[in-house]
Amino acid sequence: MNDIIELVRKNLKNFIRAKSGALVVILGPLLVIFLAGLAFDNSNVYSVKIGTYRPEAEPATNILLDQLRGEFKVVEYDTKEKCVNAIKNTDINTCMLFDANFTIGVPKKNQITFYVDYSRINLVWTIMQTMTEQVGEKNLQASQNLTKIILNTMDYTQKRLKDQRAAVTKLTTQNQLMLQNNKDLIAELGDVNLGFDESGYQVNDLESSRTQVKQWMESALALSEKGLSKSTTFIAAANDLVKASGASQELKDKLTASLASTLDEIKKLKADMTELKTVTQESFKQFDNQIEAINQAITDTKTDLQQADTSRQMSLRVLEATTRLLDQSLLTTAEIQLIINDVDNKINAIEIKDPGAITQPIVTSIKPIVQEKTYLNYLFPVLIVLVIMFTALLITPTLILLDKHSPASFRSYMTPVKDSSYIAANFITAFILLMVQVIIILAIASVFFSSQVLTNIPQAIFLLVIISSLFILIGMVLGYVFNSEETATLAGVSIGALFLFISDVIIPIESMPEAFAYIASFNPYVLGSSLLRRALLFDSSLLSMYQDILIMLGYIIAAALLASGLYMMTRNYSLQQLTKKLTPVLVKMHLKKK
Template sequence: MIRQTLKIINKNLKLLLRSRSSALIFILGPLLLIMLVGFAFNSIGTRNMDIGIYSESYSEVTLSFVKEIADGPFRTLQFKSEETCIENIKKGTVTACVIFPPDLDITDTNIEEIMFYVDYSKLNVVWQVMDRIKKQLTKASDSFSLDLTNVLLTSLDTVQDHANKTYPIISDSRSRSDLLVSQIKQSSGSMDGIDLDLDMSSLDFDDVKLEIGTLKHSVAAMYDGLDKMYKKAKDLNNYGLSQALLCTATPEEETSLRAKLDFNQVGVFKSDIDDDYSSALSKLNYSYNKVADIEKEINDLDRRLSSGESLRDELQSNLSKTITLVDVNNQNLALIKNRIAKIESVIDGLEVKDAENIVTPISTNIKPVIAEKTNLMYLFPNLVTLVTLFMCVLLAATIVVTEKKSTAYFRNFISPSSDFNFIIASYLTNLLLMLMQVGVILFIANYYFQTHVSANLFAISLILFLLITLFTLIGMFVGFIMNSQDTVTIGAIVVSSIMLFMSDMIMPLESMPAYISNIASYNPFIIGSDLLKKAILFQKPAGELSSDITLLIVYSVMMFLIVMLIQWLIKKQKIGKYANRYVMKKERKKWHRLVAFSEDVEKELDG
């Protein structure tokens, strides 16, 4: 059983590899596909991407950002206006546009915003590009943030230095203030020790005044008494004189003179004088005692004033020291004020003091070049191109190989119809079927998914017609060089897969090596998908797409000529093959007849 199974496997392999073209497809097809895909995808990151740059006025900060982008895997192209930059995205000249604010500067007033314009239809590259650009800008932004942080830290170091220099001044001022407070307290205590109180109650000035007044009256009374004594003495004097006269006076004169001289009156006056004197002496003693008390109080006050004078001198000395301390403190306060002013100037010199501006000095905003649409709308051009590619190549190759395997294939060669007619007929058959399929796809997309295909129907129809034509001719080419249904299917899939993998639908061209991306840029699949994208998404008229449309026409004409050439070569080969087969058949019959004749002759000779 195993031997039979192995024989069947051997038979199947022989059937598959009987044709050289089939063998090449089975062996070289996957190898070619893997080799091309390996060369195309054997890279890291993105390269050779053109990024548009625009700003109304380029500042030093802007130029540093532009330099940072250019140092990455990008080429920068500066444009004269924002609209021109966006238009070049639609044309495919640049991958993204970076719009910088005019005179970009990092300040504390606001956070500057950098605008990015991208084409969301390039989903496989746009976010990769934006990520790389953002990394480059973030690197520059981090550099600015680091510079701002260094400036802030330098300012803090300066503030700390001024603070460290201010602390000894404050400490010295505090020590002097403590000493000043101590001296003030000491002076206050000394002032409390000064006794300037005078007991006015002990000094009874009213009594003294009263006693002095009484003394005045007594003295006045004494004065009056003395006056009277004086008069009495005068009278006595006169009396003596009179006594002298009595000796010579007559008795009548003596009697009259004696009547005038009353000696008892003199005694009375004397008694009054003694009383007044005693009273005056008593009052004078009282006044003396009062005056002595006053003198004592005054002496005590003088002693206390003398003590207060020494305290005053001490207070004056303390006040002088206090004034000196106050002057020094004023100087220290002036130094502190100076330091604080320097600290304020350092803080005011910081351009950015907001924490958010220091951490994120630059913000970014991403905008699409067209109004934001659904993901299907962005993918629709690529999907239509992909369906057209595989359907056209497989269908055209199948039609051709089916015709080749039919029994009427040789009769077609010898019929009066030209090869051109057969090729055009196959092409039109495929075109008709594909137009029906694509028409259904466009109808559903336009009315059910709102892709707005009808807005630019002429350009879209022209592009699809050229794509169907080109892919059909490619499929016919595959069908003509293959000999079996199996190999033609594999060949069609390999050719379609090569065009698919060498496009930007799987991996962006910018991520491929330069020599691969340059070749892949001429891939009909890429050209067709870009044309449909511009016609459907950007609503570009056919006139603005003339260069790529012309390239598709050139491709189609070249493929048509190649197909005609292959058809002619196959026809020539087939006719020669059939002719040789016919001649060999006639020669074989002659040989058989000759052999039979020889055998008959030998039999007759033997007989």
């Protein structure tokens, strides 16, 4: 047991004496855990950036964007293409597109389309959930407002109809009274005798009597004229004869007889005139009776007309009363019509009447910025850069330390070769090994998987060269810093884990505090995977990625200078150590020669 304790103590002393190894073993995991804790010790989405495009600045969109600005960074774009391209360039995380004339609750004008990058699998679902919650909250608020409007309209309608119930009752009573008045008017007009008895006027008899009287009068006048004429003629003739008579007595006797005869005729005419007079008087008496009957009939008709006029006047009064009632009814009806119109306007003022629009005033849809692919397509850029990073960080220092500790290291230092050639040789060796591994991975992915994982080959090769070069140079720095393979391997794993944890592979960078996320955005692993993803998935041009490429080239230059400086320091240190080791040997050889 004591032997074991002593051996453990000895091992610990050796470990502590190896200062670089102790620092890597202790500080490496500690640094990784510390930085990971700073980055992910939260459950918030701090730096999610939302791009928006809206054809017009509607009040509804202003309210929604103001609500989003309280929790996220909102960037507005003037075209849809700029907004979508901003996702590809990692300037924003999602793009919100509003319908033209966006109006909450109006179908075909209430849709919000979210464009997301499905290649960022660990972030896309968080964004979708967050946006769904935000829009869902606005949906609920809008639905509650719409429901409140409907309920208020129903309450208003019920109240107004209740207030007008008395008016409707009054209108009914007035209509009933008007109906009764009309019935009375009908009965009153029914009692009016407006019949005309044509036989009571004896129009035909009156015409016949008038004709007879006329004939009789004409006959009487004719007879009178005839008698008078004859009498006049006779008298004139007799007078003439008597005056001028120079006749005998016999003749005179004859004349006397003639005059006597004429006198008889005149008497007869007088008798006829008397008879005619009597007949005429009787006819006129009958005519007078007929006229009297006509007068009586006219009087009776006048009486009937007076009664009809009285009934008419009464009917007019009833009609006037009915008219007044009708006027009142019309006013009441007009009031009811106004109320109905008011209620109808209130109902028509409810713009949203679609049940679907009320339950879901805002319609959302989620679309990918590229055609949907398999998860392997989305993860391949991240995986290939991850393999390159760890392979470069582990193989490169191992190659350098194997060469440093090999028996031929002394001969290597003594050969007349430039220092830059050694550095370039180490870089090219590691690069060849790394490229062989990448080619094997690409071949396996192309042969055994259905998805086409490698597109846009020229740009992808260029970016893979840059990414591989950077991590190889970082591995060379580790190889020149540490003296043992184990320590260098542990340092490489620690640095790789640090790059991995402070990236968007496990947890999105947007989940980190803003300052920490800004620093993490310059992580070589983040830059490399982002560049390769944009080239493979979005077919982005090198010109559109020039900023990140320049940063990677800057890292490469800095790492190359650092590796060169460390190589020179390591070479000088190794020569010094070798000189110290060879000094006693050279002294002994020199003494032997003497």
